[in-house]
Amino acid sequence: MSEVTLKKLADLLNLSISTVSRALKDHDDISAETKNRVKELATILDYEPNSYAVNLRNNFSREFAVIIPSIANDFYQSFISSLEKEARLNSYSLFILQSGDDPQTELECIKRCKQNRVAGIFVSITQKTTDISHFLKLEDSHIPVIFFDKVPAPDACNKVCVDDISAALLSAETLILKKKKNILAIFGNEQLSITQKRLNAFKDTFTRHNAGACLSIYHADTSATAYQYTMEQLAQPQQPDVIFCMSDEILIGVMRAVQTFGLRPPADIGILAISEGQIPTFYVPQITYIETSGFKLAKLAFSRMLACLAGSTAFLELKTESIIVEGGSI
Amino acid sequence: MSEVTLKKLADLLNLSISTVSRALKDHDDISAETKNRVKELATILDYEPNSYAVNLRNNFSREFAVIIPSIANDFYQSFISSLEKEARLNSYSLFILQSGDDPQTELECIKRCKQNRVAGIFVSITQKTTDISHFLKLEDSHIPVIFFDKVPAPDACNKVCVDDISAALLSAETLILKKKKNILAIFGNEQLSITQKRLNAFKDTFTRHNAGACLSIYHADTSATAYQYTMEQLAQPQQPDVIFCMSDEILIGVMRAVQTFGLRPPADIGILAISEGQIPTFYVPQITYIETSGFKLAKLAFSRMLACLAGSTAFLELKTESIIVEGGSI
DNA sequence: AATCCAACCGCAAACGTTTGCGGTAATGTT
DNA sequence: AACATTACCGCAAACGTTTGCGGTTGGATT
Structure with a gap:
């Protein structure tokens, strides 16, 4: 069974590709009847737009990358868990990349991010990362980088961390x-x-x-x-x-x-x-x-990311409030 | 600063796009000198191929999706940690999607996988998932699905779980x-x-x-x-x-x-x-x-995935061995 | 009857890459 | 001198979408 594409739908319905495309997007130009016909067939054939084509054409993606030393860590776990939820609700997806706390691997991850033309990056740097120029280069090509938790020293970047x-x-x-x-x-x-x-x-x-x-x-x-x-x-x-x-x-x-x-x-x-x-x-x-809640931090980081995507060019250092949780051990 | 593309490199070097493309891939047709010129400029300009274009053209991707109820779980954490490493070593990336243990959200995740034309899916189903037809449909379009940990009852699928x-x-x-x-x-x-x-x-x-x-x-x-x-x-x-x-x-x-x-x-x-x-x-x-090691399970699942991608059409149910770890509490 | 306006739809280009095929120049062979 | 071979390189189509623009209807207005 070959892929279901706009072309296939168009052929089956004796319509042009553009009409099918517009019908699926509820464009004004298309009559209600045509829209129905198209949508019906699309549902039956389980049509899903090809993200690669869409992203290529639109020159932007709905994917964020998260680079962390290791996912095996309670803090990052809660951070990612929360971030993924936020992302999904905004119809973004999350790429998870582990640097293994190794700067070299971290570079590989950045490369991967560039290749995938991600919409933005959340990164907690390795213990040995001192040179963040590779990250700043991404900002040049309009990929916002939000540093969280383990953040670098320089000021010219967006940081979100626990206070x-x-x-x-x-x-x-x-x-x-x-x-x-x-x-x-x-x-x-x-x-x-x-x-x-x-x-x-x-x-x-x-x-x-x-x-x-x-x-x-x-x-x-x-x-x-x-x-x-x-x-x-x-x-x-x-x-x-x-x-x-x-x-x-x-x-x-x-x-x-x-x-x-x-x-x-x-x-x-x-x-x-x-x-x-x-x-x-x-x-x-x-x-x-x-x-020091990963959940809170993720929400903060995500909102900062959205702000950056919306055009904010300032470099902010945001912090989450700390609270004390009484357990009875003191 | 606009995107660096093959076209841009070609223009700058007075070469055709195809020559540049081939040079970067060490194709026989291209002279050593040209290769060097191309590679040098590519390095300077930090050229990275656009994955969307590549995947669109080649009609396949190097991304796996992982669908789990929630990442906030020691078992999944170690599973993903291990899986990501395996994936990266094979130059694949990992998409993480959380179903929130909700079948409806799980469907959304599947949809996302289809749109992204992922190379394969690792999934641990929700407690309430009984209908796995949506997953099997993916198999029809040649997207291998490896069920792990929480696996469905039917036999006609690939399962990897702890014994x-x-x-x-x-x-x-x-x-x-x-x-x-x-x-x-x-x-x-x-x-x-x-x-x-x-x-x-x-x-x-x-x-x-x-x-x-x-x-x-x-x-x-x-x-x-x-x-x-x-x-x-x-x-x-x-x-x-x-x-x-x-x-x-x-x-x-x-x-x-x-x-x-x-x-x-x-x-x-x-x-x-x-x-x-x-x-x-x-x-x-x-x-x-x-x-019940998530690490081991991930390795098993990944190798099964590679086998499926290599053409294995059998439906296997693999299990990891259990071992006892003495701690002194008994 | 000529004109105009909606309503509806298709053409074609563009996104960046890959690749089969064909082309050209230089060199070697008869 | 004619031909074959080799070493390089470019043309153009294709992947699936989106979208500006232009085209064709039919009916309503002058």
């Missing part, structure tokens, strides 16, 4: 409010700007409040190192009275250690995290966390 | 081996074929081994109901000596209850689950589970 500073600030304030004095705070990879922002805001808040708390700061790249370090700290004679985790990954490692020691929050030790919201619900009591 | 029966069998055998006598087994929604398969194989194994264990079976649709029921059961004078969880979702609810009661596996109670592998690592000790 790291307010999240860290809120975290610190929570700890101060709870009168915690002996605080173990575990942050992620020291090189990442996200770590630096959160760490600085965190420390600043303590200095500003002059809280007089003992702050012990540590950096862990992985869940496993967070676990090991926490194990060591809990073995000390003076245990911390609260552990702050900068991310879900760290939370997982910390909680393994806490459980291993048989400690039960909040009585034995307090736990506070910045988290996407899934992981904290696995424990009893649930972990109190500052939410 | 529910062997997973349940392995689970039951593990429990018997460990000489558990008072077993609480919590399964998912009773209507789902996956539940039925697992339940039957589970029960059969016990009857076959004549194990003389007391089997208490319960169905929970959500994490929350699994939690509630487990709470009730743990409050009984005679607690079960092991709890079996058919899925990650159930495991989460069960573990909430177990933690609430302060029970520590494996001494106080045994825990065994069928799981994707993420969740079990969050607890101490890690939960022993029968693995």
